[in-house]
Amino acid sequence: MKKGYFDKYGGVYVSETLMPAVQELEKAFNKCKNDKKFNNELNNLLKNYAGRPTPLSFCERLSKKLGCKIYLKREDLAHTGAHKINNALGQALLAKYMGKKRIIAETGAGQHGVAAATAAAKLGLECEIYMGTIDIERQKPNVFRMKLLSAKVNPVSSGGRTLKDAINEALRDWTANVKTTYYLLGSVLGPHPYPEMVAHFQSIIGKETRKQILAAEGKLPNAIIACVGGGSNAIGIFRAFLKDKDVDLIGVEAGGLGIESGKHAARFADQKLGRLGILHGTMTYVLQDKFGQIYNTHSISAGLDYSAVGPEHSHLRDLKRAAYTFATDKECLEAFKLLSEEEGIIPALESAHAVAYALKLAKKMNKEDIIVINLSGRGDKDIFEAARHLGVKV
Amino acid sequence: MSYKKTFSELKKKKQKALIPFVVIGDPDYETSLRIVRTIVEAGADILELGFPFSDPIADGPIIQSADVRALESGINTDSCLRFIKEVRTFTDIPIGLLVHYNLIYQRRIDKFFEDCKGAGVTSVLAADVPIEESDLIIKAARKNNVDTVFIVSPLTEGKRLEKILKNCRGFVYIVSRLGVTGARDDLQESTLSLIKRIRTKTNLPLCVGFGISKPEHVRAVLEAGADGAIVGSAIVKIIEKNPDNKNRMLGELRSFVDNMKAATK
Numbered sequence A: 001m002k003k004g005y006f007d008k009y010g011g012v013y014v015s016e017t018l019m020p021a022v023q024e025l026e027k028a029f030n031k032c033k034n035d036k037k038f039n040n041e042l043n044n045l046l047k048n049y050a051g052r053p054t055p056l057s058f059c060e061r062l063s064k065k066l067g068c069k070i071y072l073k074r075e076d077l078a079h080t081g082a083h084k085i086n087n088a089l090g091q092a093l094l095a096k097y098m099g100k101k102r103i104i105a106e107t108g109a110g111q112h113g114v115a116a117a118t119a120a121a122k123l124g125l126e127c128e129i130y131m132g133t134i135d136i137e138r139q140k141p142n143v144f145r146m147k148l149l150s151a152k153v154n155p156v157s158s159g160g161r162t163l164k165d166a167i168n169e170a171l172r173d174w175t176a177n178v179k180t181t182y183y184l185l186g187s188v189l190g191p192h193p194y195p196e197m198v199a200h201f202q203s204i205i206g207k208e209t210r211k212q213i214l215a216a217e218g219k220l221p222n223a224i225i226a227c228v229g230g231g232s233n234a235i236g237i238f239r240a241f242l243k244d245k246d247v248d249l250i251g252v253e254a255g256g257l258g259i260e261s262g263k264h265a266a267r268f269a270d271q272k273l274g275r276l277g278i279l280h281g282t283m284t285y286v287l288q289d290k291f292g293q294i295y296n297t298h299s300i301s302a303g304l305d306y307s308a309v310g311p312e313h314s315h316l317r318d319l320k321r322a323a324y325t326f327a328t329d330k331e332c333l334e335a336f337k338l339l340s341e342e343e344g345i346i347p348a349l350e351s352a353h354a355v356a357y358a359l360k361l362a363k364k365m366n367k368e369d370i371i372v373i374n375l376s377g378r379g380d381k382d383i384f385e386a387a388r389h390l391g392v393k394v
Numbered sequence B: 001m002s003y004k005k006t007f008s009e010l011k012k013k014k015q016k017a018l019i020p021f022v023v024i025g026d027p028d029y030e031t032s033l034r035i036v037r038t039i040v041e042a043g044a045d046i047l048e049l050g051f052p053f054s055d056p057i058a059d060g061p062i063i064q065s066a067d068v069r070a071l072e073s074g075i076n077t078d079s080c081l082r083f084i085k086e087v088r089t090f091t092d093i094p095i096g097l098l099v100h101y102n103l104i105y106q107r108r109i110d111k112f113f114e115d116c117k118g119a120g121v122t123s124v125l126a127a128d129v130p131i132e133e134s135d136l137i138i139k140a141a142r143k144n145n146v147d148t149v150f151i152v153s154p155l156t157e158g159k160r161l162e163k164i165l166k167n168c169r170g171f172v173y174i175v176s177r178l179g180v181t182g183a184r185d186d187l188q189e190s191t192l193s194l195i196k197r198i199r200t201k202t203n204l205p206l207c208v209g210f211g212i213s214k215p216e217h218v219r220a221v222l223e224a225g226a227d228g229a230i231v232g233s234a235i236v237k238i239i240e241k242n243p244d245n246k247n248r249m250l251g252e253l254r255s256f257v258d259n260m261k262a263a264t265k
């Protein structure tokens, strides 16, 4: 396979001015990923700062209700409330090893922005976050958190004013400041080495899950379900199970108002708009018009509201090693409520997409069958948005 | 006309090339056509035309706004190609395109270059395709006799630089500084030393772009050994500034290009 590719997906599609930065990053990552000192330092941060390992919780009431065994991988309990911290700490530490003083990041839901700002504060780096103005409005609590963490939040009002546009601005900043600045990308997207690097830092989720489920049940689960925005929490949990052919891996995209409405972020499910293309440095499935202009997506969850999917997912789908489906805004809200009521866990709206599909899948399962849901984040950030959709005044 | 012929004729006249850039369809198809005609009449030696793209990561905010205006007016790849055919009815100076890869890819790479040839395009620069990923583009371009232009930045060195120069046709696009496109007040010292460094490595014409907005900039890069100056954002700004008064816009463009051209003589 060509370097930086997952079969025909991936690559490095950036302007010449960014090439030296991308290559410097690749070199530094390859060096650090096998460096004992780096890994010791990172493991220490993950354990004593981020609170890893996160638990794998058995959902007693939900399991009874659905008629099969449901487990949640509790990334919501990691410091800052989502899996994003795993990658943010890994990359921020890498930035420090590279001698960079300033990190920049894009954010949609604000979870990655908060994680990046947190890692920067912890490691003593300057931090600036790019965020679309629509996301700033719907994720206000996280905007305040980033500012508390002493990050500067730069509003982006171009294009659809969401994650895609924030990435455009972050890439421009990086292009102009390559010598001093580290771009801390938040998902398995962008030019090589990001998809590989972010997957590497997130793969701890699956490694822990594998041990935990074997300890709890003495066997592997029948299915693992994760939501897919760019796809980092999904790759993070999938990777440890790729060779276990009996474990179904299922990614859930944002179905928005339904596929026919065109208002969604389901790159795989919509066969008309979702086609192979190039966005933000990588070749993958992208929502676009006939000429290749990128489509503005819609989802109730800011973290899934993006026009392209990580290239490794396109590859896993071709291989039929993972399957992809979607949940609509409405199904997501129902799952959001259900998990809160039945298990006392308020999920992030992103993660609620995975829960929503688990509710459907459970109907086809037997009593002893096991489903693991990657609960990628907690829902505190979403309470105002959820209340608005549920017609409740807070 | 080929780049080769253009540059050798300029040399005979003891001039260098002024290369204005605009986005096709900014602010709309008809006005854009009048703009290009005005720029050519005012003395452009080569035209650099951009296809508008929804997510132009290689461009700065000024050109992004131009892309937005053009897309909102309904421009697409079909009308861009038709536009070039119309430009060809009044000028035969070289036309270089600046395009983001997804637009090329969605048309099919081969068909894109066939259509470029049919429309009278002289060269294509794919803004987000580095030399490492450009095999398919180079192949399709050679087959259709379209030149391939690549960018060289102050950080391009060693084997990569060699490979880029080997695959460049027409001219080498030298980026005068790091960062995205945009008009700037100063030219960096590093630009001038970059021109000198590349000059020793190739006989192709060197054209410098990114941040050239004043006659002094044009003179400085040409004196440092460049063969042409590419002026983008400064021109696009004039279009942006005059949404309601097209005659004033065209007048300003004419005198701006005229002044910049004077600096190449």
Ligand SMILES: Cc1ncc(COP(=O)(O)O)c(C=O)c1O
Residues within 6 Å of the ligand: A082, A083, A084, A108, A109, A110, A111, A112, A186, A187, A188, A227, A228, A229, A230, A231, A232, A233, A234, A302, A303, A304, A348, A350, A351, A376, A377, A378
């Ligand atoms: C809690 C949570 N889950 C999932 C995502 C989606 O990202 P990814 O698909 O990379 O895991 C986000 C992104 O912001 C998030 O905050």
